Amino acid sequence: MARRKQLEALFLPLLLLAAVPAARADEGGVSFWLPGQFGSLAAVPGAPGWSLPMVYIHESVSGGGGKEFPRGGRIVAGLDSRVDLVLLVPSYTFPQPVAGGQAALAMGIGGGHMRTSIDATLTGPLGNSTSGSQTDTLDGAADLYPQGSLKWNNGVHNTMAYVMGGVPVGSYAKGRLSNIGTNHWSLDGGGGYTYLDPKAGREFSAVAGLTYNFENPDTNYRNGIDGHVDWAASQFFTKTVHAGLVGYFYQQLSGDSGSGATLGDFKSRVAAIGPQVGWFFDGGGKKYYANAKAFWEFGEKNRAAGWNLWLSLVVPLSSK
Template sequence: MNNKKHIQKTSFKESLSLALACSILGAGQSALATEGGGSSYPMGTENFMSGAMPPPGFYGMAYMQHYEADDLNGNDGKSLPIDFKLRANVIAPRFVWVTEQKVLGGDLAVTVTAPLVDLKVSVNGESDRKQGLGDIIVGSALGYHYSDKFHAVYAVDVIVPTGQYDKNDMVNIGRNYWAIQPVAAFSYVDPAGLNVDLKAMYDFNMENPDTDYKSGQELHADFAVGWGLNNGWVVGVGGYAYTQTTDDEVDGSRVKDNKGKAFAIGPSIKYSSPDGWFVTAKWQQEQSVRNRPEGEAYWIKLAIPF
């Protein structure tokens, strides 16, 4: 069986997956980038304060997302001629422990994120829905405070294939493979001026043992730019940029002309309380999408010190 036939055989029966620190999506189609056209990281998760590590202590965070897409784009960036609908709702609790330990001059922290996913997809009249725990993310990080306004976090996250997966199902809430993700995040925070955040990530995807499919490596970044109003509020824009850097492989052979690409942007706000908690919210519209679903997402992030 050649590679093209192998991929077409799994059409619409590969994973339509979603997991994290929020939603991961994909739809099984031979033209799509990465397995199922999805990623282990939900693009656009982060917002303001992504690179500002808090003082030592325990923190609870929650990422909430609603995502919907009615287009599935091919390699030319145009919508494929199929009836496609995807709806995803995610609540992803995240627990952060910033220790008293210093490593290489930075504050050591450990994190765990456990996404709870409700995912529904319809393709040409056939639909399926799954609910449950997605792929858990565990990580360790070092935080630096270069000045009272400029901060940075350097981390390594590991995405664990804990979500439900069956290669014969249309919808899955797990990717069924491990991924390792180096992270560099930066925040410039001014309560009465410019605020800039950038979280850059690079994904090394392992092979799915049930399908012998290895998704290509992925480079992506979440960003936010805004202006502080000197009353706890910041208003601006946020989104993400994504590109797949290497080809997928199936049975050890490269899959050509199916690399993913996307960009998203939309309005974003943040409110920081005098009590130490903060909340961010944004809407982002995807555009310039290739080999992936194209849609819109609503995000809320809440961080509370224990």
């Protein structure tokens, strides 16, 4: 029992990274939901009080010259995009039980740099076309991402329910290739499970959810309902270091719609897998947690694909 409590106390900072939101431009098979947001120990209850998870995300994707995508109210091809985002997620975990579980609230804020290039025919909203390459860069703010969760523990079994929203206040302009904001409201929710054996230092987590997207009023484009599964598995090799695998699967369940959806339902999908490593360290009498994970994507359809890197740091703000 003492060993179990020791490991659970060690894991607490990691749990705060379970649902870090990230912003992406929407439409054309690119979702409000950024796959890979959930990770190890996603459903395990955490430490009460305030904390500040900080996340850096680098993403590099391409669509190939033969693939067409709606972007900013026009059709483009030969898409290549690089994104660097920095996100802060001030979070509060309630000490009092709610519905027999542990409740937490958070707000994701941030911004970053995006560079998008195309090298093919461009089709405007009135049907006029021009040929040639084009590059667009943007430094701007992301949307706001409020979120809430409930978690329950029963021995080695842990379950959770969560809800997350997208508030369209980020940098966006119709006709621009690079947009960090989505310019539409979104709502995502789901549940997850974590098997945690503190004695052996092993865990496996999986979280599934659905995203409902509202219409972009500037382009009259509405993404369909999305389904996604994030998973992670790790082994603690010491009391402070663990490593393992992470992955995700994303599938659009219903087609895109609206007068701006000129390519039809344009259902998209993608999967990914990669390594992760995490470590705990002390500072000022508090326990910090850092994590690095990378994903290589495959099996994509109607979606630009490539690789992405996540670097995370959880800063505890409460005294305990």
